[in-house]
Amino acid sequence: FVHILDDIPNYDVFVHVLDDIPNYYIFVHILDVILNYDVFVHVLDDILNYDVFFFFPFPSCLSGTEIPSQATLVFDVLLVDIHNPKDTVTVENQVVPESCSRRSVVGDYIRYHYNGSFLNGVTFDTSYQRNSTYNTYIGMGYIIAGMDQALQGVCIGERRRVTIPPHLAYGEQGAGDVIPPSAVLVFDIHVIDFHNPNDTVNIQILYRPEVCNDTTAVNDLVHYHYNCTLVDGTLLFSSHDYENVQDAVLGSDKVIDGLDEGLRGMCVGEKRLITVPPHLGHGERGATGVPSSAVLVFDIEMVSFEKGVPPGYLFVWLEESPANLFEALDMNKNGEVPQEEFGEFIKLQVAEGKGRIKPGLTMEQIVTDMFQNQDRNKDGMITGNELKLKVEEDKEREEANHDEL
Numbered sequence: 001f002v003h004i005l006d007d008i009p010n011y012d013v014f015v016h017v018l019d020d021i022p023n024y025y026i027f028v029h030i031l032d033v034i035l036n037y038d039v040f041v042h043v044l045d046d047i048l049n050y051d052v053f054f055f056f057p058f059p060s061c062l063s064g065t066e067i068p069s070q071a072t073l074v075f076d077v078l079l080v081d082i083h084n085p086k087d088t089v090t091v092e093n094q095v096v097p098e099s100c101s102r103r104s105v106v107g108d109y110i111r112y113h114y115n116g117s118f119l120n121g122v123t124f125d126t127s128y129q130r131n132s133t134y135n136t137y138i139g140m141g142y143i144i145a146g147m148d149q150a151l152q153g154v155c156i157g158e159r160r161r162v163t164i165p166p167h168l169a170y171g172e173q174g175a176g177d178v179i180p181p182s183a184v185l186v187f188d189i190h191v192i193d194f195h196n197p198n199d200t201v202n203i204q205i206l207y208r209p210e211v212c213n214d215t216t217a218v219n220d221l222v223h224y225h226y227n228c229t230l231v232d233g234t235l236l237f238s239s240h241d242y243e244n245v246q247d248a249v250l251g252s253d254k255v256i257d258g259l260d261e262g263l264r265g266m267c268v269g270e271k272r273l274i275t276v277p278p279h280l281g282h283g284e285r286g287a288t289g290v291p292s293s294a295v296l297v298f299d300i301e302m303v304s305f306e307k308g309v310p311p312g313y314l315f316v317w318l319e320e321s322p323a324n325l326f327e328a329l330d331m332n333k334n335g336e337v338p339q340e341e342f343g344e345f346i347k348l349q350v351a352e353g354k355g356r357i358k359p360g361l362t363m364e365q366i367v368t369d370m371f372q373n374q375d376r377n378k379d380g381m382i383t384g385n386e387l388k389l390k391v392e393e394d395k396e397r398e399e400a401n402h403d404e405l
Helices: 145-150 257-262 325-329 339-351 363-374 390-404
Strands: 026-029 051-056 073-078 090-095 109-118 123-126 134-137 159-164 185-195 202-207 221-230 235-238 246-249 271-276 296-306 315-317 355-357
Touching (some): 145 159, 145 185, 257 271, 315 339, 339 355, 339 363
Antiparallel strands (some): 051 073, 109 185, 159 185, 202 271, 221 235, 221 296, 315 355
16 A cells, blocks of 8 residues: 655545555545545546545544544545536447438437446346336436437437436435435447437338339229338338238228328339338337337338229229210110119229229129119119219218208
8 A cells, every 4th residue: 555644735635556456455644634524535437346445643623432532543435436516428338330321319209228327337227127118308308417418419229328427317316215316327328219200201212113104092902012120120020921912092091101101102013111200100109019109110012003992982984974874874775773784884894994993892892882872762773863973972962061051
């Protein structure tokens, strides 16, 4: 040990550590009195958790029966942590992904894992134990100030160690029985993903055929393959796990809004990477197999699609409808049309490319539903007085609503 004999003004404590002392015992000799029992120690960070012995001779200010006169006091001190009121957040051990197209900013919503510990290495909390990320907005005061700062400017997938002084953490009060007063905190964090509430669907076209005569649109029935992953590549679902491709009618709320949007305007054979923020996906609640507030990535291949019809329609004309529709339907000219005759007429229009039925239903379903809609007296026949086009029915309904108003 080192015995310091010089006078020490202003009650400073001088510390000297010999590198070759195995246990790093530090001996400090103070040649003055101790005021108010306060000892101010200035040490290097690398002596944390080592035993420190303080020798205090001439304790003339100490009185009482427990301490003999002219006694030299020895304090065995374990230095748990140390900070300065001027300390700021420090970031180290950063591992930044090679691909980082975007960094977090104030107002982003972030999902991250963390291990929280004290300077002495003792862990006080970890998200991994709960098998759930910590999710929060950043830069808006929802978390301690030091973490609010540390999470700004990070990349998706980044890892970093963050040291936060107490005045930017839980301060002199601490936090319950977990965080002691004036504790320096160390967080090892792993950023899973983040997004902004203003984010839209991001579409990256991976492949598009040179010849593309038609593209998908609202009301179309699309057939596609997909892989759904988290941003870090974790696979959640895949259509390849099933016998048939996935299908959906666009605009009918059959898939999440972001995917519905990303599937529009695609050619047969086209491949896309569609990134969906949670407010256009499964939201804060998540879904079976989908974490809460997760950004989803869909790898899509459009296999085929069938052009659709407007909502509420079962059949639409692609050309002008016959001037006298009932005469065209009444093929045997007997003044009434049974379901069989009605079905033959609809099939002929589709075969000749003059009309289109609603995708996803069989021709038999379409014919049955359309016939029942037109057979208003339910006698199994359609007459000229019963037959009305859908647009005519909609117009009459709209005029009736105006009359009621």
